Amino acid sequence: MGSKYSKATNSINDALNSSYRVPFESFRVPFVDLQEATNNFDEKFRIGVGIFGKVYRGVSRDGTKVALKRRNRESPQGIEEFQAEIEILSFCSHPHLVSLIGYCDERNEMILVYEYMENGNLSSHLYGSDLRLPTMSWEQRLEICIGAARGLHYLHNSAVIHRDVKSTNILLDENFVAKITDFGISKTMSELDQTHLSTLVQGTIGYLDPEYFNRGQLTEKSDVYSFGVVLFEVLCARPAIVQSLPREMVCLAEWAVDSHNKGQLEQIIDPNLAAKIRPESLRKFGETAVKCLALSSEDRPSMGDVLWKLEYALRLQESVIQDDPDCNSVI
Template sequence: MGSKYSKATNSINDASNLSYGVPFENYRVPFVDLDEATNNFDDKFFIGEGGFGKVYRGVLRDGTKVALKRHNPDSRQSIEEFETEIEILSFCSHPHLVSLIGFCDERNEMILIYDYMENGNLKSHLYGSDLPTMSMSWEQRLEICIGAARGLHYLHTNRVIHRDVKSTNILLDENFVPKITDFGISKTMPELDQTHLSTVVKGNIGYIAPEYALRGQLTEKSDVYSFGVVLFEVLCARPALDRSEIMSLDDEPLKMGQLEQIVDPTIAAKIRPESLRMFGETAIKCLAPSSKNRPSMGDVLWKLEYALCLQEPTIQDDPE
């Protein structure tokens, strides 16, 4: 969206235009407005911290609720990743991607401004000290996975590899609609016949695909692998690194008895076996050691939608 805020002195290289032809100026917001929106970045507006820096909530002068990601000078993430985030989100628009409101690069600052997501990230609703008192239902988890898969499928059809898919990078709005975030290390596939990108390995241990971790070969199937880890987090409500039981499920055909043993006990009794099997088989295929044996994100999306359909008789029969 175009910004109505005043222009500032350029500090981003080649700031007149991005590689996709989207003017940087359309998104530039003065620092004074962000300072005002957060009461001088008061700690009471602090909502989290990642590799880029601290995240604050705020309200702009026009009443828009925003999340501000402020770069930490000690962070390893650079101006290149700052620019990449702006580039990707200024040409990619989808209901399941976060919306970029703008950015600020005044006073040696690098600040990214997004729509505020009321319900935080997916991980916080699955496990951790800040876990809500009410566990998400299986149907709700399926719908979140489907929405995230739609966002990733959209990226892949636009030849964008996210490169950092994880449960903390799936945000939830006030209606628990999922939106993919954090595009600083994303890559685009420039050639239609290009099979992979050779690049430095970045991302989080526990989510990185084997071929990417060992050989630096990045493809869309690398995202599929990472998303498979997220699917198991959703199913088990456990961290990605706690995967000893998950990896024991690699043998085919999938054993329902094994799968049932690792399901989050708060929802286990409410999942139809057919829905659980479809979801589990899909997640297992995403984690195939060889990228050629993994499904496309479009196939994953279809299977997840089918898993929800298989659960729907339970939804209709439930008097609540």
């Protein structure tokens, strides 16, 4: 990327400069540098697409790999989401959050520049059409869940509610370290002691907290519910919603909770994990995920509690207690 910054532009820049919290100017990147990094946004460099727009991989002048999210001018998301992403990632920094490198607001463009995540998103490794990807071990999946939980725990401690936690918003670097991304609809709480935030319901079907959906009251526990769905995605290797399945299986959250309550959790796990999960680890993981999916936010654990329980599930998977003959048995 170049060393010079572009000039301020109209309403986008006016909106950004209305904030006093962070020096947004230091993150601005010239449009010409982004054209150069992506060979003028060549479709061969496109690695994804979302509601905001297309995502491209690129290489800066110093050889650094980057990912660029370029707004589609017909996208329902605009300045508000663009500003939210910049604001949150410019003052939130954590090993399990994707890093913002810069942004561009020249020529009526809205482009966000991030660190490049070599292994894409979590969902692509759990299910999908890319059969070239190797199956992840249970230990590896637990490590990814723990990393994502750490990122969310940090956000909540920073008074940020993500509001769109899902497997496609958990990215994996070259070492499969999980990092949370996509903060366009995230909300910051102006007061740390604020108990709820009334807001227009936004998120992704299949992950939405029922309490938030019905009452419009957003809390940190809304992220916890969504993360519970992710945990069952990781365990079962299937999407949150599959319309082609029988009615009782369409919604992963409902199906998984029902299976757990019937003592049938081992029957719905990813077949690739068969005979590879220790019963104690599965039990702790299942209990944790089900608690995240409690219909009442008051009954859900905090992300700190979820993190601790996932770390414990990993220790149960890795430990061998010689005095217990059942400890070496697997499902």
